[in-house]
Amino acid sequence: MPNITMLDIEELKKTKLGGFIKKSLRHKAPDPAFHAMLGHNPELSASMYFAWGTVFNTGKIDHKLKEIIRVQLSRTADCNY
Amino acid sequence: MRSASAKQQGLTEQMIDEGIEEYETSENFTEAEKIALQYSDLMDTEPDKIDETFYDKLKQYYSNEEIVELGAFIGFNIGFHTWFGTLGFYPMFTPDGRLVDQEESARIYGDKPISHTKGAIQRAMKGQKEEATGRIRK
Numbered sequence A: 001m002p003n004i005t006m007l008d009i010e011e012l013k014k015t016k017l018g019g020f021i022k023k024s025l026r027h028k029a030p031d032p033a034f035h036a037m038l039g040h041n042p043e044l045s046a047s048m049y050f051a052w053g054t055v056f057n058t059g060k061i062d063h064k065l066k067e068i069i070r071v072q073l074s075r076t077a078d079c080n081y
Numbered sequence B: 001m002r003s004a005s006a007k008q009q010g011l012t013e014q015m016i017d018e019g020i021e022e023y024e025t026s027e028n029f030t031e032a033e034k035i036a037l038q039y040s041d042l043m044d045t046e047p048d049k050i051d052e053t054f055y056d057k058l059k060q061y062y063s064n065e066e067i068v069e070l071g072a073f074i075g076f077n078i079g080f081h082t083w084f085g086t087l088g089f090y091p092m093f094t095p096d097g098r099l100v101d102q103e104e105s106a107r108i109y110g111d112k113p114i115s116h117t118k119g120a121i122q123r124a125m126k127g128q129k130e131e132a133t134g135r136i137r138k
Helices: A018-025 A031-040 A042-058 A063-077 B004-008 B011-019 B031-045 B050-058 B063-088 B102-109 B120-132
Strands: none
Touching: A018 A031, A018 A042, A018 B004, A031 A042, A031 B050, A042 A063, A042 B063, A063 B004, A063 B011, A063 B031, A063 B063, B011 B031, B031 B050
């Protein structure tokens, strides 16, 4: 069981995070668990979502290379997310 | 789960595994890609080794703007994955893109994050078939 409650994404869809969750469901990343956890603090969840989108989806570095790096770092951190 | 954009651009699980496990010797990555993967690897495990000499090598392939982009991305992910790892939750997406509950996700991904080619994809496909035949109640 997660160490803090995971919020229900159907409920989160009704909040200010709804647009982000729909986008996550469409793009498959970030996994909606991002908002299910960070959604306890909606303002922060929204800010971090924008930051995450900027570092991951914009810029000049190849997106595929970033995805390999992301998975590399998740494995060393023992993070299944 | 993997980035849909990256998959659409041709990224495969085999390329991910090769990029993580054998990027230094692989012939499928450019020198620029290899040093970016090393940058990430070292920042995560041995940041003291990222010195002026390393940055000089990095600058042979990347502009300062790109180094900032890479560094911010790597730093962001080290922090998030370290924290998320302590929270003990699983992705809501299976490797094949289905939304599942935590119990099913734990069954698919297992205790430790390992290559999706080492069981997660097969377990997800098995779950999909069982779901289709009504053996798993959602």
